[in-house]
Amino acid sequence: MEKQSRRGLLKNAAKAAVAVTGGAVAVKGASAQGTGKLEKKAYPAPAPSADGKRPLFSGAVSYGNTLYLAGVGAHFPGTIEQHTKHVLDELEKKLISAGSSMQKVLKVNVYLNDLKDYDAMNKVYATANWGSIPPVRTTVSPAAGIPGNSLVEIDLIAYI
DSSP states (O other): OOOOOHHHHHHHHHHHHHHHTTTOSOOTTOOTTSSSSOOEEESSOOOOOTTSOOOSOOSEEEETTEEEEEEEEOOSSOOHHHHHHHHHHHHHHHHHHTTOOGGGEEEEEEEESOGGGHHHHHHHHTTSOOOSSOOEEEEEOOTTOOGGGOSEEEEEEEEO
16 A cells, blocks of 8 residues: 555545535535635625615525524514414525525524423424424523514524
């Protein structure tokens, strides 16, 4: 067997790691799209407001093949079931528009205005099509509540 340099061994180890994880881990200088360069991309691309100010945050941003969706709430009167269904539907629309899906979600954060709504939220959450392997999840109830009077807010991380 031919002796390899340290750099060659490291390159081969990185390639093997990417192959084992199905490409879920990006190696410096490579991207899921094969462009050779990792890019930060917003969905949709942020546009300046009428007064020329930049937005405070993006609704969805990808880097390589990882997609981050900002928290979505339900800002209308309703029950925790109605709010949860609305939020999950909106998140699914955002995932699809960015080239992903509910089955590609890796991590979910659920913020409940009232922890007493946990069981009712879970009943609706369980109806989402997460695929055969559901994402990992954290559920908390912030002491100050959810902005905009939503009963639930959910953000997530997925892959494209």
